[in-house]
Amino acid sequence: MASIDTRSTSFGHLFRDRVKATPDSEAYRHKSGSGWESQTWAQTRDQVYDIAAGLIDLGVTSEQRVAIASGTRLEWILADLAIACAGAATTTVYPSTTAEDVEYILADSGSVVVIAEDAGQAAKVTGAGLPDVAAIVLIDGEGDGHKVLSWSELAARGKALRAAEPGVVDARIDALTGENLATLIYTSGTTGRPKGVRLVHDNWTYEGKAVTELGILRPDDVQYLWLPLSHVFGKMLIAIQLQIGFATAVDGDLTKIVENLGEVRPTFMAGAPRIFEKVKARVTLTSQGAGGLKAKIFDWAFAVGLAASRQRQARTPLTRLHSLQLALADKLVFTKIRAVVGGRIRFFISGSAALSRDVAEWFDAAGLVILEGYGMTETSAATFVNLPDDARIGTVGPPLPGTEVIIASDGEILVRGPGIMRGYHNLPEATHEVLTVDGWLHTGDIGELVDGYLKITDRKKDLIKTSGGKYVAPQKIEGIFKAVCPYASQIIVHGDGRKFISAMITLDPDEILTWAAANGLEGRSVGELATEPKVRELIGGYIDELNSKLERWETVKKFVILDRDLTVEDGELTPSMKVRRKVVEKQHMGRLDELYTG
Structure with missing residues (x-):
């Protein structure tokens, strides 16, 4: 200290x-x-x-x-x-x-x-x-x-x-x-x-x-900063x-990230989860599009890599056979993926929003560790971060040296330390709402400590309570869906006070147009594709996959596909790309109501 x-x-x-x-x-x-x-x-x-x-x-x-x-x-x-x-x-x-x-x-x-x-x-x-x-x-x-x-x-x-x-x-x-x-x-x-x-x-x-x-970092590191x-x-x-x-x-330039990584060959890069989701989706769809033996080798390699990742998380040593299989998978598939991002990445750092466990495991399987961290503007960014030699997927790591954390009786995370803001400018009442006189900041996030590592479960204000009295954490559902569905850009889970959970989904323009061209729908706009039965069937399959990973009361019973992606300009996303949930719900409340009355 x-x-x-x-x-x-x-x-x-x-x-x-x-x-x-x-x-x-x-x-x-x-x-x-x-x-x-x-x-x-x-x-x-x-x-x-x-x-x-x-x-x-x-x-x-x-x-x-x-x-x-x-x-x-x-x-x-x-x-x-x-x-x-x-x-x-x-x-x-x-x-x-x-x-x-x-x-x-x-x-x-x-x-x-x-x-x-x-x-x-x-x-x-x-x-x-x-x-x-x-x-x-x-x-x-x-x-x-x-x-x-x-x-x-x-x-x-x-x-x-x-x-x-x-x-x-x-x-x-x-x-x-x-x-x-x-x-x-x-x-x-x-x-x-x-x-x-x-x-x-x-x-x-x-x-x-x-x-x-x-x-975590060394003087000889090279950062790529976008x-x-x-x-x-x-x-x-x-x-x-x-x-x-x-x-x-x-x-x-966000369009040049992959190209620049190949040129700069950095040792680390920080990013938001959406960047990692898009990389996973693009690599996976490219492999699937190749078909034949190449696709089979890709799927086999990731099955081996994911199994190894989960064994590492469980602190279970690999068998000799598994080690040999992993070495072959690395040579055939994973080295090529790492080469695309420069070949020298020691780790990525993820922050600003929750990272899906599936995405984190996929990168870990390929030998690209993502160190997830957590913080807020009010805490000068990093408050917790995973460590390279002990990265625990599903957590945001232990607190930084000098930072204290407690979990309130309602599950809210409270932090105190030298990184905490001095208040909101010209807003003393708003400051007093979140900052106690003895320096504890109410983060508004819900979480738990597991062996000193913090696990975030949701935003306190975003928790959904269905009319049946069940509490649902939308971030959990949204994170899983974005990890399994490469064709979706955003999903907004809805259901507060409703009989069941529903969702609004936007399509990833790049991936859905590529899919459309290969499935007899070439020339259609994203808006037109949103109403296509084939697209609804495609997305519905991923909803089924999502639901198989959820508790019964969390499952998405109905969904709508919006005709365009969310934007900052229309007030649906913050400049840091967080969804303004209430804004989107208000814009589309008519369609949501139809899901519950139709």
């Missing part, structure tokens, strides 16, 4: 300490033309200090908020580091956030500068009439000579200030304390206005130090990198 208490003073100190320790080591890689360009920690410091001094030249003072409205790219990280080194605080804004919510977030946070990815993001600000915003900085694009500056213009202003006052940035870092505000992250929430979570420098330095103590940096998960990974010093390849 002592080393947790001797961590760096602030995010700015943490960055400066990293540069001093390994100035010539690789810090980041980013796409440049058809290849990747690297830069050292020393080069990163020069860029960060120029931007930090540019912000100071604009008049940004201690703890004033500077917003970043951009997708995941190197400049996001440089901007965030610069804001910290200028003594200011970052307000994160998802690029998918609507103009209305951008206006609310910027006004509520009191942001004085906005760093926008492009003119489209800047337009959300200029159209809002926000008097506190003194300047807009465009990462891509040119300034207007007045309120809008280009990225290079901001850096040039900073370079000039540093020439005149060489110690200006270091002085700002020196003045920082652990309790200075570092970040305002607005929870996308599933209902109501987003709430600004106040995270101080001490929260982030704790995350970096605590994960380092677990020994996660939204406006999300607490992505921000946490920046802190961990500064503490440990590994290199990070950055590219936020």
Whole structure:
């Protein structure tokens, strides 16, 4: 515990300490033309200090908020580091956030500068009439000579200030304390206005130090980073990198993840469950599509691999025959799958939503361990995480060093420790609802501790109680279905106060169109396929498979297939891709009612 208490003073100190320790080591890689360009920690410091001094030249003072409205790219990280080194605080804004919510977030946070990815993001600000915003900085694009500056213009202003006052940035870092505000992250929430979570420098330095103590990551690791940096998960990974010093390849293009993994050949990658679900579905369907001997070998290999995975989980040694079979399965199938993701992955890390056990076991069978973790924006991301040498599928691991956990009488998980937020911005009543005077955070999640490892069962507010009095955890059902059905994108389980459980299902556009082309339905749109009897029969088969894994009162008796996938733009998904359950139910309540009256 002592080393947790001797961590760096602030995010700015943490960055400066990293540069001093390994100035010539690789810090980041980013796409440049058809290849990747690297830069050292020393080069990163020069860029960060120029931007930090540019912000100071604009008049940004201690703890004033500077917003970043951009997708995941190197400049996001440089901007965030610069804001910290200028003594200011970052307000994160998802690029998918609507103009209305951008206006609310910027006004509520009191942001004085906005760093926008492009003119489209800047337009959300200029159209809002926000008097506190003194300047807009465009990462891509040119300034207007007045309120809008280009990225290079901001850096040039900073370079000039540093020439005149060489110690200006270091002085700002020196003045920082652990309790200075570092970040305002607005929870996308599933209902109501987003709430600004106040995270101080001490929260982030704790995350970096605590994960380092677990020994999960090493200085020679290479990370592939695509996660939204406006999300607490992505921000946490920046802190961990500064503490440990590994290199990070950055590219936020979700369509290029597999391609980039093959080029970068990272040793680890963090992601949300949907990414792993899609990889499993694509690999499985490709193999099945090949048919014949290839499909039979694939199925045999995974049967062997899954059996081995379950024996490892049970701490049961493999027989000699099973070991030989596993070695053959690895040579014929699993090495090829690992090669697709670069061939050097030590493990994946999954967070932000529940990971299906079936998906975790499938990857484990192929020799690709997924370390599932758990945390919230209110806990600076990681609070629990599995360990590479003792990953227990179905749990989110033990708590980080320095974090305490108790399970309340109603099953709710309560946590306390250095990662806990300092409250919701401008919302004292909302803060008191979740944070006790002695520091315990009510997570709103239901779970249990098994030999010190936490198992999440559901969101407290999402538990369904049928009219028969049975409690049903929708996340359990949804997780199983998405693991067994490669053609579904989302499933929303419904049934609170109803006679039985039903579900709304959306189709995965890529996979269902491929299936349609091979089954006499080529040329049909996703909306048209949603009404096709053949598609309903296909999905119905997977519902039957799902029900075979459930208790009788949990089974899905009826379902509807929606004519399009859920989107952030229509308010059905949060920017971090969580389903806004109540929104979707309200939109389709008429169809749901028909299931119970028809």
